[in-house]
Amino acid sequence: xxxxxxGLGLALITGVLNIPNFAHGALFAVGAYLLASTANLxxxxxxxxxxxxxxxxxxxxxxxxxxxRRLYAAGHDYQLLFTFGLALILSEAxxxxxxxxxxxxxxxxxxRGGVDLGFTFYPKYRLFVMVAAGLLVLATWLFLEKTRYGAxxxxxxxxxxxxxxxxxxxxxxxxxxxxxxAYLAGIAGALTAPIRGxxxxxxxxxxxxxxxxxxxxxxxxxxxxxxxxxxxxxAQAVVAAHWTEASSVVIYAVMAAVLxxxxxxxxxxR
Amino acid sequence: MSRAxxxxxxxxxxxxxxxxxxxxxxxxxxAIFGLGLNLLLGYTGLLSFGQSTFFGxxxxxxxxxxxxxxxxVFLALGIGVAVGAASAALVGYLCVQRSGLYFIMLxxxxxxxxxxxxxxxxxxxxxxxxxxxxxxxxxLGIDFGEPLPYYAFVSALFLLSxxxxxxxxxxxxxxxxxxxxxxxxxxxxxxxxxARFKLAAFVIGGAFSGLAGxxxxxxxxxxxxxxxxxxxxxxxxxxxxxxxSGSLYGPVIGSFVFIWLSESVSTLWARWPxxxxxxxxxxxxxxxxxxxxxxxxFSAWRERKWRSSRQTG
Numbered sequence: 001x002x003x004x005x006x007g008l009g010l011a012l013i014t015g016v017l018n019i020p021n022f023a024h025g026a027l028f029a030v031g032a033y034l035l036a037s038t039a040n041l042x043x044x045x046x047x048x049x050x051x052x053x054x055x056x057x058x059x060x061x062x063x064x065x066x067x068x069r070r071l072y073a074a075g076h077d078y079q080l081l082f083t084f085g086l087a088l089i090l091s092e093a094x095x096x097x098x099x100x101x102x103x104x105x106x107x108x109x110x111x112r113g114g115v116d117l118g119f120t121f122y123p124k125y126r127l128f129v130m131v132a133a134g135l136l137v138l139a140t141w142l143f144l145e146k147t148r149y150g151a152x153x154x155x156x157x158x159x160x161x162x163x164x165x166x167x168x169x170x171x172x173x174x175x176x177x178x179x180x181x182a183y184l185a186g187i188a189g190a191l192t193a194p195i196r197g198x199x200x201x202x203x204x205x206x207x208x209x210x211x212x213x214x215x216x217x218x219x220x221x222x223x224x225x226x227x228x229x230x231x232x233x234x235a236q237a238v239v240a241a242h243w244t245e246a247s248s249v250v251i252y253a254v255m256a257a258v259l260x261x262x263x264x265x266x267x268x269x270r
Numbered sequence: 271m272s273r274a275x276x277x278x279x280x281x282x283x284x285x286x287x288x289x290x291x292x293x294x295x296x297x298x299x300x301a302i303f304g305l306g307l308n309l310l311l312g313y314t315g316l317l318s319f320g321q322s323t324f325f326g327x328x329x330x331x332x333x334x335x336x337x338x339x340x341x342x343v344f345l346a347l348g349i350g351v352a353v354g355a356a357s358a359a360l361v362g363y364l365c366v367q368r369s370g371l372y373f374i375m376l377x378x379x380x381x382x383x384x385x386x387x388x389x390x391x392x393x394x395x396x397x398x399x400x401x402x403x404x405x406x407x408x409x410l411g412i413d414f415g416e417p418l419p420y421y422a423f424v425s426a427l428f429l430l431s432x433x434x435x436x437x438x439x440x441x442x443x444x445x446x447x448x449x450x451x452x453x454x455x456x457x458x459x460x461x462x463x464x465a466r467f468k469l470a471a472f473v474i475g476g477a478f479s480g481l482a483g484x485x486x487x488x489x490x491x492x493x494x495x496x497x498x499x500x501x502x503x504x505x506x507x508x509x510x511x512x513x514x515s516g517s518l519y520g521p522v523i524g525s526f527v528f529i530w531l532s533e534s535v536s537t538l539w540a541r542w543p544x545x546x547x548x549x550x551x552x553x554x555x556x557x558x559x560x561x562x563x564x565x566x567x568f569s570a571w572r573e574r575k576w577r578s579s580r581q582t583g
Contacts (some may be wrong), residue, residue, distance in 0.1 A: 020319075020374045070555060076374060077317050077511060078554045083548025084504045090545035204500070208382035211375045219372050246388045252383030259364050259376070 001133035002188050004229025006206060007213030008140060009184030011225035014214060015148040015157040016177035019068060020076055025207025026090035027182045031056040032198050033098055036105040044103075045108035053186035060182020064175045072174075074130045077182045081127060087203065102199030112202030134189060137226055140180075153177055154222075205248070212255045218264060274519050277434025278432070282425045289530070291417035292489060297529045298428035304510045304521025305435045306478025307326070311507070312515035313439055314471045315451030317364075319375035321479050321506050323361055323384045324354040325554040328480030329487040330388065330395055336488070343409045347427075347484050354480015356471045362472030366465050369454075372561045375570055379391065381500050388498050400494040404487050407441055424485055428517070429575075431478060447471050486518070501543075 006028060013021045034055045039048035063086060071079050106112070107125040114123045145152035155163045156173050164170040189202075196202065213232055217224030235254050240247035273526040285294040304409050317401060328350035335349060347477045365376045388395045395401055406414040438444050450464050451458040458464045487493045496502060505528065513524025531549075536542045 014371055014375075018371065020371050022378075067551065067555065074558060075553070076371060076557055077311065077515070079505070080317065080374060081320065081504075081508060081511060081550050082554040084507075085547040085554065087505075088501075088543050088547030088550065090547075092547065094542050096541060096544070207378060208500075211379045213381060215372065215375050248386040249383060249390065252379055252386065255379055256364060256383065264543075 001014075001130050001230070001233065002192060003138065003209055003213055003233045004137050004226045005133050005184055005188040005191075005209040007217060007225040007229040008137060008186070009181040009223060010210045010221050011217060012153070012177050012184075013181035013212045014219060015066070015222070016052070016153060017064075017072075017174050018032075019071070019079040020082060020083065021181070021209065023063065023086040023090065024181070024185050024210050025203035025205070026087040026239060027056050027185040027203075028058060028189040028192075028206045028210075029094060029198075029200070029203035030090060031186030032193040033094055034186070034190075035190035035193050036103075036198055037098075039105070042064060049187075049190055052190040053183050054185020057179045057183035058191070060185075061075040061179045064178035067211060068178065080242065085209070089201055095113070098198070098200075100200060102197055102202075105193045105195035116226075125194055129195065133188070133191060136184070140184065141222070149176070190240050209251055212251055216255055216258055277427075278418065278519075282429075283477060286418065287492050288334040294419045295417075295424045295489050296486070296533070297526050299482050299489065300509060300525035300529050301522045302428055302431045302485070303479055303506050304513070304525045305431055306482070307506050308510050308515055308518075308521045309435065309438065309447070309471050309478070310475045311510055312517070312520065314447040314468060315373050316468060316471065317375050317380060317507070318365075318377045318472070319500070319503050319507060320381035320501035321389055321475070322498050322500065323377075323381045324358050324476040324479035325389065325483035325484070325486070325502060326493070326507075327357045327384060329493040329497050330401060330402045332484040333334065333487040333493045333528050334394060334405050336407070337401070340405070340407065343407050343414065343488075347481060349483030351477045351481070354483065355477040358472045358476020358479070359469070360475070361471045361477060366468040377501040377503055378503070381498075381503055383496050385495075385500065395493070395495070398495050400492050401487075404491050404493065406491070407496060408555070412432075413546040415496075419561045420489065424489070426487065427481065431481065432518075433557060435478070438540040440444070443467070443470065448492075474579035482522035498566070508550060512557075530540065541553060543566070 005022070010021060010024050013019070013024070031052050038051050039045050042048065067082060067086070068079070071082055107128075110127050111125040113233035114121050115127060142150075143156055152163065152168055153172060155175070156170070156177065160170060163173065189206075192202075192206075209232065211231045213225055216228035216232065217226070217239050232251055232254065236247050236251055239250040282298070284508075285297065286398045288294075303321065305323075307321050309317065310318050326509055331345040332350040336346050341349075361377065361380045362378065365373055368376060389397055391397075406420060408414060412419050412423075446457065446462055446467050447458075450467060454464055457467075462521070483497065486497065504577060506525075509519040509524035509528035511524070512527055513522065514520035532542070532546065539545070
């Protein structure tokens with residue numbers, strides 16, 4: 001579910017803005033660290049869960065407004081270099097602020113311990129993350145599918161010239177899409193923090209996964225990204241249960257295998 | 271002999287007097303790496319963000335053979351070139367069918383695949399600690415363990431690589447690749463199987479990366495995990511772009527600037543990748559077009575200033 005969340009955010013950014021966002025993983029890490037810090041500062045996990053992704057979204061807003069906006073005409077190489085540079089800056093900034101050593105963050109007391117599901121014993125917090133991420137994906141999906149703004153965003157993926165001909169400010173749309181994508185990355189990071197702990201390298205690992213999800217789902221295909229996120233998550237969990245060392249490799253192996261058979265991705269049309 | 275070549279020869283002679291021979295060697299090694307990427311990025315218009323896959327794979331395989339079987343230097347280099355080309359053929363086969371964003375993301379994701387294999391396969395690669403203890407065997411009585419002979423060896427191989435690359439980009443193959451960069455649909459309409467030519471560019475680029483990878487492993491005596499990581503892929507893209515892609519000497523200038531700067535900054539501050547990131551952002555926002563263009567703009571500005579001062583004065 002977390003992978004679906006990450007993939008959805010990245011699919012939105014790549015789809016609407018048509019840029020390779022190498023800072024997506026860094027935004028994920030920023031979300032996680034912001035959660036840990038605000039939760040420790042104000043002592044309330046739930047409030048922190050609201051604040052942290054908003055911080056990531058604000059950062060995304062600033063990145064788009066100050067930097068990426070100037071680069072739409074510049075070609076992928078410079079866009080890539082820019083977002084890659086941002087990723088370096090953010091991950092080094094995290095080390096500067098929070099130190100190079102990773103640490104763990106405990107879930108709130110209500111969600112500690114596990115529940116007996118009859119056939120297996122499952123940690124409460126993971127259950128919560130699954131439900132929360134599921135609801136978020138659903139909410140984003142409903143927003144994109146049922147609201148006017150969502151329709152504009154999907155139209156932006158299909159045909160940018162047409163959208164701006166219809167009198168819609170395409171720049172506002174780009175900013176909004178990037179901020180929403182950053183928000184999704186931030187909240188995925190915030191939810192992850194109590195499960196995997198925090199480390200400066202967490203963003204890069206997630207970035208690779210998000211790219212795989214988008215590539216598998218098919219570029220510009222939001223539903224495909226959700227489905228691919230679920231597929232990758234399940235594949236990784238199954239392999240991790242039997243052969244722990246291979247669990248990070250399997251994601252990329254699945255991708256390579258699928259692309260051999262269907263180069264356009266599972267649900268891609270382009 | 272062209273002016274560029276004279277400049278390079280002069281640089282080869284002067285460089286070890288100015289900086290440590292290890293850094294001087296690293297500059298030419300990185301330049302070989304950049305030449306390989308530039309065939310893709312500059313001449314074919316393919317932005318590969320996974321060049322360290324070939325660099326690292328070659329370094330690991332040749333390094334392992336050097337370490338455990340004490341193979342000959344040239345055999346190690348040959349194996350590195352072969353491994354670089356073979357891994358590039360594998361990755362390229364999956365990637366060349368796609369273009370644009372998709373292509374970039376695939377090269378990166380496959381880079382991550384190789385990275386995680388190296389990370390987990392600790393028995394061979396040493397995982398996070400890297401693969402240390404790679405020797406630099408003697409050849410015909412020349413002791414490559416000494417820094418200067420090795421530097422001369424690296425420089426010679428760099429010149430050879432540059433010459434081969436010049437021949438490639440001026441060959442019919444090079445012209446077809448440039449046609450693909452300019453207009454892929456038209457190249458295809460002219461009857462060229464563009465996917466096959468792109469794959470060829472990938473394999474050649476991989477071979478150059480492989481050569482650079484082995485030289486790098488022998489230079490430092492270790493294959494660090496970063497050699498196959500995505501930051502290495504990003505660095506070579508950056509070096510090529512600051513030098514100016516699309517010209518034969520661009521990546522050479524770029525790797526000179528990049529290695530020299532990063533070596534001098536990295537000793538000052540452990541968080542130097544932060545500065546590197548800032549440099550990326552500044553270059554992208556203000557100096558697109560690389561050193562070559564920045565110089566042109568500077569000259570234009572000086573000329574304007576000179577003229578205006580003449581008018582007012």
